[in-house]
Amino acid sequence: MSDPNQTASPRWFTNENTALRQFWHPVARLDDLDGPGPHPIRLLGVDYVLVKLGEWTVLPAACPHRLAPLSAGTIVDGHLQCAYHGWCFAASGACVDIPAIGPNTTIPPSAHLDAAAQVDERYGLVWVALDEPLSPIPENPEWDDDAFGLAVIPTGTWNASAAQMADNFLDVAHFPFTHLGTIGDPDDLVVGDYEVVRDGWSFSAVHHHSSKVLNDAQSGETDRFETFHRTMTFRCDAPHHVRLQIDYGHDGDLVLLFFHQPVDIDNTTMYCVALAENIADGRQQPEDHIAFQAEVGREDKELLEQLAVKGIPLEPGVETHTKADKITVELRRLLADIDTLNQQP
Ligand code: FES
Ligand SMILES: [Fe+2]
Structure with missing residues (x-):
């Protein structure tokens, strides 16, 4: 049987x-x-x-x-x-x-x-x-802060679910593989320990790692390989909006906001903006960020669209998690909590 x-x-x-x-x-x-x-x-x-x-x-x-x-x-x-x-x-x-x-x-x-x-x-x-919302539109004070300049990344529709895209933008183990052409440092494979903090319909985590220089992809000097340390503070706001604050230590903070429109079962439209202190003070132009983020996004999109099922499994045992995946495991808990709303009268 x-x-x-x-x-x-x-x-x-x-x-x-x-x-x-x-x-x-x-x-x-x-x-x-x-x-x-x-x-x-x-x-x-x-x-x-x-x-x-x-x-x-x-x-x-x-x-x-x-x-x-x-x-x-x-x-x-x-x-x-x-x-x-x-x-x-x-x-x-x-x-x-x-x-x-x-x-x-x-x-x-x-x-x-x-x-x-x-x-x-x-x-x-x-x-x-569509119905009375259980949580507010995410708060991001940098939007109203004159110290941050704005770069609007072109709107794009991906053949993936919004939850998968949030999963990807929160993922801390994929940089040296998916993003070898941009930010990934091939020598920074091990994900250090980090904590995830849940706060109602949101959670956050801080991750330290090394990355290639921001403008490597645009310099055209593919043999140039300068790495440096950066601190990434992630926040996910229900249902699947992602905020990524990157502290480069020397060049001002960069805040990336990924907002997702779940269009239908197969497609998600992403609205992404970069808010950066080095745009406002003139050290970089918005076009630099747009070109760079578009290339990083292209690397993610190419991989993500190959996933056969356009969703994230809610049941244990379908995927295999490791300690490096704490942050994306928390996303699955958040999604499961959202899903339980379907059982309420
Ligand atoms: S008024 Fe007749 S179809 Fe709209
Ligand atoms: Fe990525």
């Missing part, structure tokens, strides 16, 4: 986990939006429209009348008007006008749309929580 535990399929945390409705996700970079919309967006495998009716709101993609795409509509008198028969919707999702039945008539309850619980702007992005 076969052991059911051997044959049961593992549960995977994917981009379409419904508990993700209770967390904040970025859905667009403000600079990429040409006006108030309506803009089609996709989140957790579902289509929506993002539209600014005074404030930003996120509404279902299909009109409740004949399911026309509301992204084809227009804004009329502060409402979103469907392009097919002119039904009008307020930011709350309420249907406020059905032209074909005239004024002072009863609007059927099913004509109203469920709007996202909250929409906000932060870090040059529009953020959405």
